[in-house]
Amino acid sequence: MSESKLLHVxxxxxxxxxxxxxxxxxxxxxxxxxxxxxxxxREQDATLSYRFACRVGxxxxxxxxxxxRPRWTCRTRVSTAVKADGRxxxxxxxxxxxxxxxxxxxxxxxxxxxxxxxxxEPHKSWQDLSQRQFxxxxxxxxxxxxxxxxxxxxxxxxxxxxxxxxxxxxxxLGPAALNRAWTxxxxxxxxxxxxxxxxxxxxAGCHACHTHMNCTQFCPKGIAPxxxxxxxxxxxxxxxxxxxxx
Amino acid sequence: MTAALFIAQRLSAAVxxxxxxxxxxxxxYAVRTGLTAEEVLGRTRENVWxxxxxxLFVLAIAIHAPIGLRNIAREWTNWRGRSLDVxxxxxxxxxxxLGVRAALxxxxxxxxxxx
Ligand code: SF4
Ligand code: SF4
Ligand code: FES
Numbered sequence: 001m002s003e004s005k006l007l008h009v010x011x012x013x014x015x016x017x018x019x020x021x022x023x024x025x026x027x028x029x030x031x032x033x034x035x036x037x038x039x040x041x042r043e044q045d046a047t048l049s050y051r052f053a054c055r056v057g058x059x060x061x062x063x064x065x066x067x068x069r070p071r072w073t074c075r076t077r078v079s080t081a082v083k084a085d086g087r088x089x090x091x092x093x094x095x096x097x098x099x100x101x102x103x104x105x106x107x108x109x110x111x112x113x114x115x116x117x118x119x120x121e122p123h124k125s126w127q128d129l130s131q132r133q134f135x136x137x138x139x140x141x142x143x144x145x146x147x148x149x150x151x152x153x154x155x156x157x158x159x160x161x162x163x164x165x166x167x168x169x170x171x172x173l174g175p176a177a178l179n180r181a182w183t184x185x186x187x188x189x190x191x192x193x194x195x196x197x198x199x200x201x202x203x204a205g206c207h208a209c210h211t212h213m214n215c216t217q218f219c220p221k222g223i224a225p226x227x228x229x230x231x232x233x234x235x236x237x238x239x240x241x242x243x244x245x246x
Numbered sequence: 247m248t249a250a251l252f253i254a255q256r257l258s259a260a261v262x263x264x265x266x267x268x269x270x271x272x273x274x275y276a277v278r279t280g281l282t283a284e285e286v287l288g289r290t291r292e293n294v295w296x297x298x299x300x301x302l303f304v305l306a307i308a309i310h311a312p313i314g315l316r317n318i319a320r321e322w323t324n325w326r327g328r329s330l331d332v333x334x335x336x337x338x339x340x341x342x343x344l345g346v347r348a349a350l351x352x353x354x355x356x357x358x359x360x361x
Contacts, residue, residue, distance in 0.1 A: 168321040203320075207252040233252070240249035 007078065009036055011048065012091045015098045020089070021045075033066050033073035033081055036088065037102065050102035057220065060154035063161070064102050065091040070161040072220040093161040109157050109176070116173045117199045118180035121192025135189045147186040150179045150228045152221045159215035159225055171204035175215035175225035178206050182228035185235055197239045206232035251313050258310035265303040290352040297353040304345030312338040 005027040010020040023040050034052055041048040052062040057075040064073050066081045067089050082088055096104035113119070137144050159175040160166055166174050173181075181200050184190050200206050209229045216224040276286055290296045312334040319325050319334075 165321070201249045203248050205248065207248060208317075208321075236249050237253055237256075240253060 007036065007082070008087050009040065010087065010089045011037070011040065011101070012098075013048075013101055015100055018098075018101075027078070031078045033064070033071065033076045033078060033088070033090070034062055036078060037064075037073065037090065048102070049100040058154060060156035063093055063156040063158050065093060065161065070094070070158040070218050072156055072158065075220065093157050095161050095163065095166045096157065104157070106157060108170075109160055109174070110155070112173050112177035113155075113180050115199060116177040116181040116205075117192060117196035118177055118184060120184065120187065121190055121195070123189065123191035125191075137188055141188075143186040143188055146231065147183040150183045150223050150225070153179060153223055154221060156220065158218050158220060159223075162214040162218045164212060164214065165208055165210055169204065169208060172208050173200065173204055173206075175209075175219075175229065178209070178232055179223060179225040179228040182231050185232065197235055200232050201236045201239070206236060209233075251316075254309050255313045258306040258313075261302060261306035262310055265299070265306060268299065269303065287352060291355050292353065297349060300349035300353075301346065304342060304349060307345060308338045308342040311341060 006024040007027045009023045009025050011023060012018055013021045023044055025036050025039050025044075028035070034055065037048070037050050038052075041050065050062075050064070052074060053059040054061075055074045057072055060072070062073045063070060065071075066073065066076060067083055067087075069081075070093060071081065078088065090102060092098045092102050092104045096106065096109065099105050153176060155176065157176065159179075163172075163175055165172050178200060181196055184196060185193060190196075206229045209226070211226055211230070213226050216226045219225065315337065316330060316334045319330055
């Protein structure tokens with residue numbers, strides 16, 4: 001591909017209110033969407049705000065809406081994202097408050113991990129040093145496998161941006177936090193299940209999911225939060241039935 | 247509470263999947279074989295199986311529909327809390343009463359329904 005070709009890019013400027021600004025960026029082979037944004041910021045308009053760190057799909061900071069779809073921009077090639085007319089339209093993630101241009105406020109999103117009790121809680125017995133022992137988790141056990149399926153989340157917010165239920169109900173814990181909770185439900189070393197299942201059973205919890213699968217379709221890590229949420233629904237039902245039987 | 251509603255919603259959906267199928271099949275049968283109202287009532291009156299089936303059907307509707315409406319209201323409007331729950335409890339009772347009345351109407355041997 002010749003380097004003289006230009007790519008027409010429209011970039012969101014502003015916050016909740018704003019408008020698109022047009023740029024022409026030299027087209028390069030194997031160019032990523034993040035390369036395009038960086039070219040604009042370095043060569044054309046230093047006031048453009050965006051976020052990235054690792055550039056290799058590990059940190060989860062570079063997600064944006066690219067031609068209407070949420071994507072990790074450092075690992076999205078321009079060639080897979082552009083429409084037939086060769087245009088590229090870049091917007092901040094949906095369902096997040098825009099700080100400026102392509103950078104969004106992630107605090108509420110990360111707080112939902114906490115609200116879903118998406119963190120490891122050691123068993124009570126671990127507080128007694130003499131009781132501590134090495135806990136063996138066989139890699140082939142169903143629980144370990146279920147946790148494995150969801151553990152590689154990089155917290156990019158792509159699923160959160162893709163989920164309509166998040167758009168309808170800002171309290172909804174969302175696919176990422178619920179997926180995280182599900183990995184911990186399957187952690188046999190964890191002692192905080194009662195509180196966790198309580199947290200995900202509330203009115204903003206797993207039952208609100210419509211099984212749209214948007215999250216699963218767009219997750220760049222190939223995680224299926226939809227299935228994790230289905231698992232949580234089963235766990236919630238078992239807990240509720242277990243309670244009434246007791 | 248949420249978990250209980252979720253379970254009630256799923257269980258009633260399972261009942262409805264069965265009941266709606268039977269209900270539609272029965273309607274098709276009655277229409278296609280050209281049964282008169284009198285013939286239909288001849289089969290439904292004092293038929294406890296028929297009554298039991300429709301009471302179950304009505305109960306499933308009265309559980310399923312309000313929970314679904316509650317979810318829709320909570321997603322599409324700002325209506326939450328006690329007033330919403332009370333309003334939908336009323337919907338449930340109304341559905342139940344109307345449904346039971348309809349089932350009894352074709353079950354009870356009351357001549358006035360034959361006019
Ligand atoms: S499957 Fe559930 S969490 Fe995922 S996008 Fe759909 S509603 Fe949201
Ligand atoms: S589940 Fe996937 S899309 Fe959602 S935050 Fe994690 S890596 Fe990103
Ligand atoms: S920059 Fe780290 S995931 Fe894209």
